[in-house]
Amino acid sequence: MTPRILASLVVLLAIVAAALFGWGGVGGPHRGVELSIVSGSENRPLGALVQDWARQEGAEVSMTWLGSVDIAREIEKGTAGAHDAVWPAHSMWIEFGDAQRVVKHDRSILRSPVALGLRRSIAERLGWIGRDDVTVQDIAAAAESGAFRLAMTSASQSNSGASAYIGFLYAFAGDPDLLTLDHLADPQVRARATDLFASVDRSSGSSGWLGEAFVAHPDRFDAMINYESVLIDTNRALVTAGREPLHVIYPANGLAVADSPLGYVEKGDASREAAFLSLQAHLLSPPVQAELFASGRRAGLLGLSTTDAPPAVWNADWGLDPAREIAPVPTPARDVIREALRLYQTALRKPSFTVWVLDVSGSMEGVPLTALKQAMGLVLDPERAALLLLDPAPGDVTVVIPFSSAPGPARRIDGADGAALRSLLAEVEALKAGGATDLYAALGAALAVLEAAERDGSLDGRLPAIIALTDGASDETGRTALLDRLQASAVGRDTPIHAIAIGKADERQLSELNDRTVGRLFRADDDIAGALRGARGYN
Incomplete structure (x- = not known):
């Protein structure tokens, strides 16, 4: 019996049962029960499956999407947290945050290895097609030699980056049974990790966005470390667009796997716990697991065979192997x-060269400017930044350029000295609102800073980015000149412009800049701090 037929029979039986016993909708067995789940954005595609169960059972489920670090922070609150269940991308975030041991019944819903997706032509040139013995050390050596441009997500802001990083550490430590603090203190382990991260050409705060950027700008990328499921989605989009697909390389050592655990936060509510267990059982049921497998996620596959794998998804020519045994590295201690x-x-990460372009025009008067100043404290105050794993590094360069009708003077801080960064924050906190909005002139000033850094060598070995925050439509007098300059300048072509839109910001203008530079648009709405944190996570 095929998974599709099996799924159809299960649905038919559910309909018959609902008709005979009055189950489903408002009359379901868990009617009136409310469940609040905090989940990683990786699980967004599964939201519909959760709501299908809720409608059938008469329950009400709310989903809140947070990053891995924020989920761990939520778990740290214990029973005082706002949610009934947690669903991070990896069990390490439960281990990271659950000091009070309030999470129970956690079970893996699906699995997705973190692998290397490499242009097939480059994989052929390296002799990696058809091999299952390519190690993390091999990947690192090739990237460091310039064989390909490597992109990956931040290990401190995205689970795919964090999982890959833990796998790297295991590999560089000699594949121990369990990674320890002694391994982290080993100078050779640190040196190998530093060398690998130095070869990263693009950083991102989101696994999904990185895959989308690869499809939208295939000329800017050669390879990325990402979830197997994202690599599948990326390849399907690349092939549809007539582009060269990626070949998937599963590291022979240091392999990390996102295990997507769904766990319950014990608060003494038996009805919620029963509803949670019912939802979990639904997601682990053969029909739902078959649906997950068909979408490119590894699942329990009870009663299923990998011969049922849809070839359009699990394409062997892409290096995909759903039958391959996956032995992930163990989750280290908290x-x-x-x-x-x-x-x-x-x-260990590659240092950043970040230029903050801050709108202080008249429309920023009052609440917006106050919120901007508070948000900048999250990245310029080292103590606050550390709480969010946004700590500055000794090799970082931070530049702030305020602007209104014209750009103000650029203020630059090299390194991670707390006093210097707090001094810069004091200058930001002293900014006054006034004047019109000319974002293009301000971005020109930011580009000039980066071009000067390229000439004097201070841009070498650093990831550049411009992060612009604005709340209004810009004067477009300088638009064409800036776009031409971005295209003509090597620094302009290689520097993403990430934009934070608040208030009445012209998203058309910002999206054009994002598209030209492979940047991302963040909509701040009422949470400037959250948007600013998100943008910082991309560099």
């Missing part, structure tokens, strides 16, 4: 995870 993430953010 203190090791914490130290590994701190070490990445403060010492």
